[in-house]
Amino acid sequence: MLLAGRYALTAAVRHDAEGGVFLGREVSSGAEVVVKQARAHTGVDRAGTDARDALRHEAALLARLAGQGLAPLAVELIEQEDSVFLVQERIAGQPLDDWVAARLRRDGRPDVDWAEAGPVAHGLLDLVEQVHAQGLVLRDLSPGNVMVRPDGTLRLAHLELAAETGRPAGSAGAPGYRAPEHGPGRLAAADRGRVAHPAVDLYALGGLLFLLATGHDPLLSEDLPRARPVAERLGRWLALAARTGGTARRLAPAILGLRAEHPRQRWGVARVRAALRDDLLVPPDGTGARRAPGYGTGAAGPPAFRPRLRHGGPRLRPDTTGPSGAARPAGTTGVSGA
The missing domain is CATH 3.30.200.20 (Phosphorylase Kinase; domain 1)
Incomplete structure (x- = not known):
């Protein structure tokens, strides 16, 4: 044609x-x-x-x-x-999910090696910060909408759902990356009251860092009986990946800060950068994150979750569902389709 x-x-x-x-x-x-x-x-x-x-x-x-x-x-x-x-x-390169999958297949790690993941993590921070500086909220920040170019730089692939900050905006976002305040099951009246807010992108940014740290989308089953809080379940998953993955150890505190359920408690880009600069790590023995100044509290509200795990095999399992929500063996890692 x-x-x-x-x-x-x-x-x-x-x-x-x-x-x-x-x-x-x-x-x-x-x-x-x-x-x-x-x-x-x-x-x-x-x-x-x-x-x-x-x-x-x-x-x-x-x-x-x-x-x-x-x-x-x-x-x-x-x-x-x-x-x-x-x-x-047309932007040459790979969507972020494909880029991650290729690296996990190559070396069998639970995360992308920090030598490659670090520049991408910082590139994601730059993308979000620059878009917000333009007065825009992406509202659909997900692995398929971020391209990794051959030189390692990042580009956004789609902007159809982006909106001016503070403008009315309905629910948007991919499963696992959509902020809970924009999630399904809300009343139509509440949907009409939503506005585009940068906190939505911060939550999705935490999901992208989780992908770098674990090789998985941050999808958790919502219908498990007596399910633990989401922050705790993600924290256990991250702690398990951190036992052998340096990237998971570096990114876990920032991920949990960005994935706070309440928008006001989510870490901002500057705070994530500070955590990475200060080398705030979750120790590989799964005993919890070393506490740096200011760590453990959001911008407002109660302290954010910090994983404190005991030693002891199966009790340290993360959520036992993979990216598709299907059951998988405890402790397995990788990307669906890898």
Whole structure:
């Protein structure tokens, strides 16, 4: 297919009733592009906007972030028949989940080696900080939306759900990365009262660091009888990974700080950086994190959870479900599909 006489579409990444995502190239220059399509009268929300409006919104945000090294360059917005097409730069590299999976397969570790994970962790902090400095909240920060380029730098892949800070915004986010205040099961009236807040991205950032530290998405079964608090279950999982994984030991305190259930208790980017700079570790024996100045309290509210584990085999098991929620043997690690 030739779009607007200029872009040859060569492969479909996704195609459904709302439109699709295609790979292609600009005919005259040969430059590789990604083309997103949105059809009329699909994806309509309560405000009456449809998928085309969402794609126009994404194009405007890409233009706003142009030149900052955060997201693809928007090449052209094309309106044709009942569809809108956004042509954007194609970013070479791998989605973060694929990047992690490849490294776990290579050496069999429970985490990505810190020599590689460290720059990515700091790159994630930079991405979130810079987006928030622009007055935006991503609202869908997940492994599939972060690209790791061949030189190790990061780029955001999709911005369709990003919103101005403080603007009304409905529930958004991938399972395991969606903040609890934006989770399912809320009343419609509460949904109308939600606004885009940076704390949502901080919670998702903790999930991405958890992926680097354990090789898993931070998905926990919600229907287990007498399930322990989420923070404790994540802490036990991290403590087990920290026994042999240096990255898990380095990142565990920051992950638990970012994953606080109450938004006001979540660590900010500056505090995460300070924890990494101070080399705040969870010891490999699983006895808990060394306490550094200020560690253990959120920005407001009660102290954040800090794992204190006893020695003794099975009692140290993390949550026994893998990324898909299916049961897996205690102590196994890796990425689904690895």
